[in-house]
Amino acid sequence: MSERNGSLNGKTVIITGGASGIGRASAILFADEGAEVAVVDIDSENGEKTAEMIHTKGGKAIFIRADIGNSEDCKAVISSTVSVFGGVDILFNNAGIIRRADVLDHSEEDWDLVMAVNVRSIFLLSKFAIPEMKRKGGGAIINTSSGWGLVGGPKAVSYCASKGAVVQMTRAMAIDHGNSNIRVNCVCPGDTDTSMLKKEAVQLNEDVAVFYKDAADRPLGRIGTPEEIAKAVLFLAGDNSSFVTGAVLVVDGGGIA
Numbered sequence: 001m002s003e004r005n006g007s008l009n010g011k012t013v014i015i016t017g018g019a020s021g022i023g024r025a026s027a028i029l030f031a032d033e034g035a036e037v038a039v040v041d042i043d044s045e046n047g048e049k050t051a052e053m054i055h056t057k058g059g060k061a062i063f064i065r066a067d068i069g070n071s072e073d074c075k076a077v078i079s080s081t082v083s084v085f086g087g088v089d090i091l092f093n094n095a096g097i098i099r100r101a102d103v104l105d106h107s108e109e110d111w112d113l114v115m116a117v118n119v120r121s122i123f124l125l126s127k128f129a130i131p132e133m134k135r136k137g138g139g140a141i142i143n144t145s146s147g148w149g150l151v152g153g154p155k156a157v158s159y160c161a162s163k164g165a166v167v168q169m170t171r172a173m174a175i176d177h178g179n180s181n182i183r184v185n186c187v188c189p190g191d192t193d194t195s196m197l198k199k200e201a202v203q204l205n206e207d208v209a210v211f212y213k214d215a216a217d218r219p220l221g222r223i224g225t226p227e228e229i230a231k232a233v234l235f236l237a238g239d240n241s242s243f244v245t246g247a248v249l250v251v252d253g254g255g256i257a
Contacts, residue, residue, distance in 0.1 A: 007238045009034035012085040014077065014129065016068055016121065017095030019046035021194035022144065024053075025226035026092060026233050031059035033234065038081040039063045041095070060085075068095055069116030074124040078132060088132040090237045093122040094144045098159045098196060100203040111158045118162035122169060126184075130177060138181030142236045143170050145186045145248070147256045155204065163188075167248055174246030183245035185236045190252025191215035192224040219254030 013030045017023035018039035027037050031054040041047035047063045054061035064080050066073040097117045099110040133139030149163030170186040201211035216222045232251045235241050
């Protein structure tokens with residue numbers, strides 16, 4: 001393993017959307033910090049690759065293929081993780097998708113899909129993970145929202161609605177489960193160099209280079225990296241944030257400032 005602080009030694013972490021981007025960066029960072037990692041994604045090829053990257057560095061990881069909008073798949077994620085690692089300490093609800101359209105051009109099918117992946121999955125996985133966390137005396141849940149969960153954005157009505165829901169779910173869950181020593185927080189990334197950002201440019205029929213240049217128009221003058229977001233998630237997952245719950249951590253280079 002690479003040099004690390006071991007801040008998550010003995011902890012088991014579930015990370016959705018772990019096949020790429022912020023999810024992959026977080027899975028690798030958490031493993032570097034000593035955690036056993038369950039990488040969850042619908043993309044088997046790249047999800048397995050993330051797990052193998054962790055194995056190569058001497059870490060412990062499994063890959064679980066799941067449609068996280070499906071209740072039975074979410075149950076299987078939790079049961080498989082408990083079967084292999086013995087419990088669940090941290091749940092990072094990171095998976096997300098975007099469909100760039102206004103209400104006039106947005107299909108009902110895409111609306112339902114965005115809500116299933118971005119919102120329903122958090123409800124389901126938290127519902128099944130929390131009993132396991134309570135069994136171990138507590139835990140941490142981190143949900144990925146967005147700057148557009150706090151302010152509006154153009155041609156992104158379902159994404160903005162879903163990410164606003166994530167913020168409010170986070171706050172409600174923090175209130176409900178604090179007495180079980182379960183902290184619930186969310187991270188709100190700004191534009192980050194991931195495959196999803198490239199897909200946005202394609203959906204809007206914009207040149208990727210121009211789209212990226214426009215996305216960098218923020219006080220720090222650039223877009224973020226998955227590794228930078230992962231470090232913020234690690235803070236919310238570990239003991240350094242032991243008195244933090246119901247919080248909304250914006251990591252966007254000043255984009256909504």
